[in-house]
Amino acid sequence: MTGPLFPYKESPSQTAGPYVHIGLTPNFCGITGVYAADLGLAMVTDKTQGERITLEGRVFDGAGSLLKDALVEIWQADADGIYHARATPDFCGWGRCPADAETGVFRFDTIKPGRVPFPDGRLQAPHINVWIVARGINLGLNTRIYFEDEAEANAADPVLGRIEHRDRVATLIAKGGAGRYSHDIHLQGAQETIFFDI
Numbered sequence: 001m002t003g004p005l006f007p008y009k010e011s012p013s014q015t016a017g018p019y020v021h022i023g024l025t026p027n028f029c030g031i032t033g034v035y036a037a038d039l040g041l042a043m044v045t046d047k048t049q050g051e052r053i054t055l056e057g058r059v060f061d062g063a064g065s066l067l068k069d070a071l072v073e074i075w076q077a078d079a080d081g082i083y084h085a086r087a088t089p090d091f092c093g094w095g096r097c098p099a100d101a102e103t104g105v106f107r108f109d110t111i112k113p114g115r116v117p118f119p120d121g122r123l124q125a126p127h128i129n130v131w132i133v134a135r136g137i138n139l140g141l142n143t144r145i146y147f148e149d150e151a152e153a154n155a156a157d158p159v160l161g162r163i164e165h166r167d168r169v170a171t172l173i174a175k176g177g178a179g180r181y182s183h184d185i186h187l188q189g190a191q192e193t194i195f196f197d198i
Contacts, residue, residue: 040096050079
């Protein structure tokens with residue numbers, strides 16, 4: 001015999017606060033002994049195939065203030081455009097980085113991803129998927145980062161092509177080349193980054 005069903009309501013969301021760093025990057029917070037190194041800091045080894053790149057950026061709030069407590073995670077395909085279901089010893093395709101407490105800069109040493117097939121067979125431009133949490137954010141924000149030096153691929157990308165306000169495409173494009181890219185993320189305001197509802 002089953003018991004009665006109670007219509008429980010969803011608990012309200014809470015902002016991440018300082019606990020996201022304590023739980024996800026304890027060494028960064030000065031809490032040692034949990035992990036030898038915080039998970040997600042090292043994405044590549046000397047055996048990783050592909051073009052090595054460094055991606056740096058900052059996160060700004062709606063008032064234009066730098067968020068020094070942001071935490072950024074990235075997911076990406078390998079150099080052949082393949083997402084791996086499990087981490088490999090040479091490339092895991094996932095990284096996590098807290099913003100520097102002084103400068104607010106996040107940094108990933110990784111490889112430039114290959115072109116991932118879209119469901120209809122077209123190839124997407126090289127891109128990195130991004131998830132951001134920080135104070136004042138109830139649910140993590142999802143966006144993408146494309147590359148300025150992939151203009152032809154960007155022009156044919158099926159996701160970028162769906163953006164109605166074409167002047168906002170630039171909010172997804174990292175500047176740079178030759179292995180070094182920079183990209184700032186704006187949560188609100190005139191330069192607000194495009195975020196994806198996924």
